[in-house]
Amino acid sequence: MCDRFRHLLRVCCVGSFLGLLLAAAPVLHAQAAGPGPESHGVSGAPTTSDARLLALEKQNTDLKTSIASAQTAGDNGWMLVSSALVLMMSGPGLTLFYGGLVRRKNILGTMMQTFAMMGVITVLWALVGYSLAFGENTGHLGSVIGSFQNALLHGVGLVPDGVYVTTIPLQTFMVYQLMFAIITPALITGAFAERMKFSSTVVFLTLWAVFVYSPMAHMVWGKGGLLNAALGGKFPCLDFAGGTVVHVTSGVSALVTCLYMGKRIGYPKVAMPPHSVVLSFVGACLLWVGWFGFNAGSALNSGSLATSAFVTTHFAAAAAACAWTAAEWLKTGKPTALGAISGCVAGLVGITPAAGFVTPISALWIGLLTGAFCFSMVFFVKSKFGYDDSLDAFGVHGAGGTLGALLTGIFANSTINPILGAGKATGLLEGNAHQLLNQATGVAIAWVLSIVGTLILLVVVDKTMGLRVSAADEEEGLDLSQHGEEGYHSEFTGAH
Amino acid sequence: MCDRFRHLLRVCCVGSFLGLLLAAAPVLHAQAAGPGPESHGVSGAPTTSDARLLALEKQNTDLKTSIASAQTAGDNGWMLVSSALVLMMSGPGLTLFYGGLVRRKNILGTMMQTFAMMGVITVLWALVGYSLAFGENTGHLGSVIGSFQNALLHGVGLVPDGVYVTTIPLQTFMVYQLMFAIITPALITGAFAERMKFSSTVVFLTLWAVFVYSPMAHMVWGKGGLLNAALGGKFPCLDFAGGTVVHVTSGVSALVTCLYMGKRIGYPKVAMPPHSVVLSFVGACLLWVGWFGFNAGSALNSGSLATSAFVTTHFAAAAAACAWTAAEWLKTGKPTALGAISGCVAGLVGITPAAGFVTPISALWIGLLTGAFCFSMVFFVKSKFGYDDSLDAFGVHGAGGTLGALLTGIFANSTINPILGAGKATGLLEGNAHQLLNQATGVAIAWVLSIVGTLILLVVVDKTMGLRVSAADEEEGLDLSQHGEEGYHSEFTGAH
């Protein structure tokens, strides 16, 4: 220990200072960059024909391993980036998008609701969440829910499992799916913005992730899932990146939640304009960028299907932004920035289930239709029924997700993705009308599950801990009442 | 249908709730992670020598396919990320950079000008834009403009075309190039900030993308393009990532536009400091990060050329930030944050044409020179001539792009990129003085095309729909007059 200590002192003082001077000794001595690994040739080649054959056969086995490794390098790099992009959609993407739309006094409270999901759902996922969604369940409920088999990530290793993924580590799949599980409940917060207790938000959304998200994810994407189109589900429902799993569930649950909770004090008499469309604008742009990870990443590799999904995603977003803007321009005479960004998000929602199934031109149509449809939901339907879906979580995600899932059944194209078998017609336009029915089934299940599940959870949380902040707390704002802090401080608040 | 419905109800209610309990059955039962795909060995090996040879030959063909797929995985993943990064440069990058520099009342209007490009140019690109820029034109104008051959993305598929790209799907190339077509017109908005009608902005910039951007892109990067150095153009002009195509065209058009439109009301008497250097700062950082996709992505693969372009990009940005800061410190006594970020953008512009052709140390020089040069443009030239290039789109992009394109002809190095043929001198410093002339030709064409094209388009739009907002609208700000909304809202605007 004493030796170590002496060494340490010498190292630090002498080392760093004198070192610099002495280091100059082997100065600027030219040295070619090291030889690449590929330069090691084959040495001592075998001579007989048989030996040469054997050597070649042996080499080919090695080559296969190397190729698999190279394939993994490409696919896995892309999937890690995609995972990061999807996390970026939650924070800072969604936190900014939603945060800008609320009043100044609720900015941190709103951001925290999403941020809490980044923390809590991650831990939940490690404990049981992943297992409930993707664990194999050989029991007779295996078509609707996973198992506890992969609880604590038991058996979720660093090699491909051959079922969910064939070229990337299973853990990459696990963490990628986790990012979806984070953003989905976070989307709901838009519906009950500015009025739910922080503690209740965390409990409600965590339960929701267990009881609504997990079964839905299992049904659509899990082994043996009822709606799983890739792994032989009973009602194969096409959902490339989560139209039903993410957007319908969150959007419909959002509607249920805001109906259950009631309106914000003063709504709709009191004007509640966004405190910063600028923040929302930045958030929407980040959502757009992040959505490439969400949709193109859902190819689970970086091949041409990822490209296809990337292109359709971008096209739909752009078309929907144009559609909403045009509709608004016609309707009110002014195209707002908030409208444009809402449109792009609507288009992104609409293309999500279809991303890996349709052509770029179909994507333009899907964007156009979802943009216009969500516009009507927000402009006409909401004001007609008068519910306070504060940030339009239902109007955009619920409505857009539902329409998108149905349009997927119409536009899905077997030349892009022969998911039902090579050469088999996929969507309605190709002649497979049945697919539309399957899509409707998937959507219906998502609606029912979301309505029933959310309602039960709301009642449970409401009766036990209460959902809503007090009227005084609501007036004061979530930032101060729930978190004891303010989003912005001038040098002039008398804090001391 | 009725059966479906019953199923659905059972699934949702029983499924999600009881499911959880029952799922516990096959609990925590250890199971090793599935075997990776590489573990499948060769079974039933052939025995005769000839059969073994045949098998090996067959295997090698398969291996080649697998290798191509692995190569695609790596390159394509990187190119998708690069595409996302270049989109991020437009939004939120450029929107924040420009948005912060204008006055508070114009923040949304400014951001919307760029956002509109994200929507409109995307749709245009799908319809005809890509085709006009990159479509093959066998007609006698094929050296200056593409064709309608790829209109509606006809023939733009999911495999490499062997000309533009050899390892990634052609659609990846298409969407990557789209991101460039978005940001280029968006850059021009900096020159006419705070005074053009939103409708006219959209029309003008869309026409500009067709009539100025497309031919320029075709000449430099398109098959048979007049200036295309890689595909045998008549005057091979080196432009790695768009020094002439993006920055000279947008910068020069910016100058023309602000000269044509005249100054903002009150300029230069009234002070118009940026309403938030903080937003601009964030935007500049995102531009820097996104520019890696712009420049290193222009290698169109993720090999060593991408690395080289990445390094030169970063070095030039840093050197230029230092140069501008130092110059400003000497000149005014205070180094501003706005100066530092302007410098880094200037350096990024300067290195853009050179990124894949020069050494890291040359990149430092290019950064230093462009930083200092753009500084002088903004500090001395602009104030001398008194035009109102509001956000210095010309001073940075026009001037920096022009200088960068010329410096490329000086510093281009055949050991980095033997684009003129292996071992052939590339830049002036290597002894190829002629290249400087080619660079000058490219720059000159870009200048003339931009001046003539932009001027015609401005006149057309001005005469038909008018370019400028009314004086009252200008005073009120673009946000309210063009979009009917405000960037920031305090709880205190009397909205109801």
Added chain:
Amino acid sequence: MCDRFRHLLRVCCVGSFLGLLLAAAPVLHAQAAGPGPESHGVSGAPTTSDARLLALEKQNTDLKTSIASAQTAGDNGWMLVSSALVLMMSGPGLTLFYGGLVRRKNILGTMMQTFAMMGVITVLWALVGYSLAFGENTGHLGSVIGSFQNALLHGVGLVPDGVYVTTIPLQTFMVYQLMFAIITPALITGAFAERMKFSSTVVFLTLWAVFVYSPMAHMVWGKGGLLNAALGGKFPCLDFAGGTVVHVTSGVSALVTCLYMGKRIGYPKVAMPPHSVVLSFVGACLLWVGWFGFNAGSALNSGSLATSAFVTTHFAAAAAACAWTAAEWLKTGKPTALGAISGCVAGLVGITPAAGFVTPISALWIGLLTGAFCFSMVFFVKSKFGYDDSLDAFGVHGAGGTLGALLTGIFANSTINPILGAGKATGLLEGNAHQLLNQATGVAIAWVLSIVGTLILLVVVDKTMGLRVSAADEEEGLDLSQHGEEGYHSEFTGAH
């Protein structure tokens, strides 16, 4: 020249306008997407057995080259993205995180301190920085400091060097490491926020990068480094992504600096709440996202180790955010947003040295412990000792880095990363108690080096140019006094 000029004019005017019309000639003529490169079959196959063997052997050599290229494509793409992500951590990540925490009058000054590092350290790195950290030093101080051998990036080429990297260009490694060298000194600025002269900040941190960062990086990661676990150092200290190199050095130097400089005027009597927790929130989210590049990128490839590091990084961040939030909730009754984001950063710091060595579940523990530990440092220790570590650079990076480095010695697991040899116990929990001692040695060296080095540099800079702004400048704020500008401008400042 005259010919050129005529050509040019014709090209621009006729070309772009008439061109469009004429281009329509070969219109919409269907053409299948070009054949992929893989479709070129083997033509003219050899016939004799021997010739076939020879051909196969030749082919295999080619295949190896192709495979190496494909492997590079995957790994290099990911490493370039990681480099971009780490730069994004500095700007806009850290600039926002720190910028939001200071008072409004210091926002630009604070952001500029980090931005200056992005400029200056880059240039330094090209000149001597990389060489001092990673250059081979065969002299007798080779275990503590690099050499000038790679000064001006001499010998740092575009192929792998076989030592630091085997599948990616050495320049990728160089630029990736540069991003670490940028953020490390930038982290220190949190300790002396709101009171150091800009000029002195730049000089001090540049010297620090040379005299403290370079030797530490060399010892832990450099060829022949004293603590280098991968390349046979004397005391193999596990530090996957910079727990000691980045966080301990910056955090401890931060403590030294704020002790040396003294408190801000008025601290702690005057309240100095963050002027915008919103900005800090966005910054923290970007840090989280960027940290995937920092930690998972430290695998230097995109294989399963990168996945493992990605997962542990995310898990630790989430667990620490939960831990800090819970602790704060218990202690003060309110969980703040600032607490949650501080927690996530603490967790990210804690997992940094361990990222590629531990299981996901261990990562949860490491996050939990670091989150709680840093919470106590900030809540109890700082207020007890009363030093003004303004933005808790020591409390988070110094404390978290130290704890993380030690926990690495406890949780490191040979099944994740057999760095000490296949099958050899790595961490304490596996039975290798000695590793904890090695970790402690690494930490101790980092502490001593940081304390001694920083102190000497502070004294030098203080005596020559002075460290602290004048009291009047401090009151006025860094933005105006150091940079002559303001972060935010209302239309109402009487500027003219």
Added chain:
Amino acid sequence: MQKIEAVIQPGKLEAVKEALIEIGVEGLTILEARGHGRQKGHTEFYRGREYSVDLLPKIKIETVVVDELVEKVIRAILTAAQTGSIGDGKIFVTRIDDAIRIRNEDRGDAAL
């Protein structure tokens, strides 16, 4: 001609404005303010530091009216802004010597 200055709770601005317009007040000017009084502030937390904030957001309304309207204005503000809890604010009345409308240089009561 008198100036009525009222410091009120921010949430009451809309109601007070309506009430004043109702009774015929033709112009008012609003200022964002912070108030200190009997009303207790709140506590904020930042990284282990606890701040007590005792300057609370208020709105200050100023309106200059002819003498006859003064009591009506006071009454209108009281009705609209009163909640009965501490912090409701104050009304102050001051004599104004002259008023001029900038647009057309009207003076005195005519300018209001």
Added chain:
Amino acid sequence: MQKIEAVIQPGKLEAVKEALIEIGVEGLTILEARGHGRQKGHTEFYRGREYSVDLLPKIKIETVVVDELVEKVIRAILTAAQTGSIGDGKIFVTRIDDAIRIRNEDRGDAAL
């Protein structure tokens, strides 16, 4: 000693300030305000909701001057701030009983 309070259009601040300095006013204090009056507001749109905004941005200038300067000040403000359109604002004049310069405790006219 009288206080002149002027509510003006934000765009006129610079001109008014110059005009006042011109005629020898030595100090002024400026406040950001919102005004309601004859001037119509505008409409804003957020996701299908239409808000009518009737509190418009104004600047309030306060300057305390010796009695002799009052008319000159009014004149200067009128000249600089008048556009002739509705919303130009108001000037109010009030008697001030005392003024103190904090720096050196000068009182009365000397303090201005």
Added chain:
Amino acid sequence: MQKIEAVIQPGKLEAVKEALIEIGVEGLTILEARGHGRQKGHTEFYRGREYSVDLLPKIKIETVVVDELVEKVIRAILTAAQTGSIGDGKIFVTRIDDAIRIRNEDRGDAAL
């Protein structure tokens, strides 16, 4: 009953507030302001343009107190806000005709 308006340096707000509470002032209203006076402004730079800023951040404190307290208040502000350098600010005193507490409609001195 008189209104004391003090324009002070922003950094002195805390001290002045404490001093006023000390001597028994029960309520005050604070406004963010910008001031122009003898104190020189500063220069700012944006991309080669130099702006001279001559409206400096100030805080305006208003408190209405009973006549007896006026001199004590002035004294307290002077003590707390004085640094002796140009820009320390001004105090103005005006007569107030009436005060009403919105909460319970107390009037006059009782309302303060």
